[in-house]
Amino acid sequence: MQSGKMRKQGLNGKRHAGHLPGRAGRTLTEVEVRAGVFRQPVMQTPVLVLNASYEPINICGARRALVLVLKGVARTEEEQGQQLHAARMNMAMPSVIRLLEYRRIPHQTRALSRKNILLRDRNCCQYCEVVLTAAELTLDHVIPRSRGGLSTWENLVACCHDCNRRKGNQMLHELTDMKLKREPRPFTLHTSRHIMRMIGSADAAWRKYLYFEHSEPAA
Numbered sequence: 324m325q326s327g328k329m330r331k332q333g334l335n336g337k338r339h340a341g342h343l344p345g346r347a348g349r350t351l352t353e354v355e356v357r358a359g360v361f362r363q364p365v366m367q368t369p370v371l372v373l374n375a376s377y378e379p380i381n382i383c384g385a386r387r388a389l390v391l392v393l394k395g396v397a398r399t400e401e402e403q404g405q406q407l408h409a410a411r412m413n414m415a416m417p418s419v420i421r422l423l424e425y426r427r428i429p430h431q432t433r434a435l436s437r438k439n440i441l442l443r444d445r446n447c448c449q450y451c452e453v454v455l456t457a458a459e460l461t462l463d464h465v466i467p468r469s470r471g472g473l474s475t476w477e478n479l480v481a482c483c484h485d486c487n488r489r490k491g492n493q494m495l496h497e498l499t500d501m502k503l504k505r506e507p508r509p510f511t512l513h514t515s516r517h518i519m520r521m522i523g524s525a526d527a528a529w530r531k532y533l534y535f536e537h538s539e540p541a542a
């Protein structure tokens with residue numbers, strides 16, 4: 324998951340947060356992170372990020388989550404059960420963190436990119452429904468570019484090379500044997516939350532935050 328947006332918001336939040344640790348504490352953290360004291364495999368484990376309202380908004384690496392907690396931007400809500408031992412501190416590794424200040428999240432935060440289109444379509448060819456690796460998939464313009472189709476969320480879908488070749492420059496209504504599995508839509512927060520659910524399904528500590536507003540069964 325791309326966390327660029329979060330990163331920017333986290334840094335902005337630093338200026339407004341009212342519970343910053345002292346200057347010395349913050350410097351220690353940054354020096355230690357940069358010096359690689361935190362460079363352990365556990366630092367890459369995914370951490371669920373909640374808004375101040377407990378709404379899930381992102382996933383980031385444990386290292387990023389620790390920095391947000393140490394800067395006073397977020398608080399640990401659930402722990403991983405592992406301790407981090409550094410020169411001058413002992414910290415429980417977070418599994419879920421919550422931002423201390425509410426951030427307004429725009430409805431569409433995802434950049435239009437190949438990676439995000441494949442994420443939205445879950446690496447599944449939208450015509451024949453075969454699931455492949457990202458490298459084995461291409462993007463198809465539903466209305467071909469040669470016929471005025473634009474590169475938009477609504478006109479780009481994940482597609483296997485076979486289907487892409489078969490479709491060529493034709494419009495869907497000209498083909499009887501090909502149709503879209505589902506109508507392509509922008510990658511909304513709802514879609515991201517769905518992906519968070521899939522990623523977080525292994526982590527029991529995430530479940531209560533990911534399902535709290537929905538009663539639908541787990542995928």
Ligand SMILES: [Zn+2]
Pocket residue numbers: 448449450451452453482483484485486487
């Ligand atoms: Zn296909």
